[in-house]
Amino acid sequence: MKNPSTPARIGQDIPVELQAFNWAAFLGNWLWAIHHGIWVAFVPCLLLLIGVMTGFPPLICISLVFTILTPFALGLYGNAWAWKKRGYYSSPDIFLEQQRQWKRNIFIIFASILFNEWTWKKKYYWSFPDIFLEQQRQWRRNIFIIFFASIVVIVFYYLNFSSMVKIPIQIASKEEEIVQYLGDSIVKSKYLGKISCEWNDRGKRIESHFTVKGTRNEGDLHMIIFMNDDNIIVKKLLLEDLDGNVIYNRTNFYYQYKGVFV
Structure with a gap:
């Protein structure tokens, strides 16, 4: 290790x-x-x-x-x-x-x-040159549609289904006090959220902030992690209720993750 x-x-x-x-x-x-x-x-x-x-x-x-x-x-x-x-x-x-x-x-x-x-x-x-030109115009429109649709899909994926969402939820699910408050089966409860990534020569820094829910309650999860290979250092893990009251706060601990980060 x-x-x-x-x-x-x-x-x-x-x-x-x-x-x-x-x-x-x-x-x-x-x-x-x-x-x-x-x-x-x-x-x-x-x-x-x-x-x-x-x-x-x-x-x-x-x-x-x-x-x-x-x-x-x-x-x-x-x-x-x-x-x-x-x-x-x-x-x-x-x-x-x-x-x-x-x-x-x-x-x-x-x-x-x-x-x-x-x-x-x-x-x-x-x-039929006219049909050819009309088809090319359709191609041009379709390419623009695909381009912008791809951007929307990529953003939607990273905000909801990427490892930048899954890993914070996995880490939070290991904390007993968080599970006691939220309940089992913790998931992201809203499509929107805030996720930022930074690379440097030592690894990857990820900051995420989004709403999660379990079988009992909902809350706002805020996490800052540093990742290198399969090692994760959690700099900050904060869970607040929807009114802004702190439910759980922990800093600077180690978590090991196995899998492909996408």
Whole structure:
């Protein structure tokens, strides 16, 4: 068991099995980057935005070059960046299994898009230019809808079903006084809440604040945790009733978590 006062650094050597080309990162591009916290993938978008706002054409050209190169960079170095950035995977096998799931899902999406494109071309495109253009406008609308819907789904997932919600509830469920007040089967009771994450060279800091309920009562759970590998140091665990009265307060204790943090 590791000493929680001296957590391991996450900037460790990359396991050999993670040094292969990552097709999930290559094809998933910004979706994969958002999930794994690889914000360097959005540098081309930032450069393009600055170039458009300042009216500086060379910067726009540079952003387009970076846009072309970004998928290849993610494919070549995505595993290393994700492994270092998210240092809480308990083993390379768990990391690779998650990447295989990403690859399967992305290939299904791309196959569906290509099949639809091929079908329409065979039937209509070359004979009816107006139908072709109308279909392209529909594609453009659908892409914008999917883009914004994806953002909504990602935010909804992280606020309700991610490990950043599950782990605080797991920790709270181990505290006898909290269970006595809330009851059994503690769950998040409202869709909204506040969750913030910060990475540094020692691990990940998570602060969460949301309403929970059990079989007896409801309360506001506020927790600050530091995570590295499978080790969690709970800096603050505070439970208040809905009127703001403190029910339980505990600080600086150790908790061990097994599983994939997503």
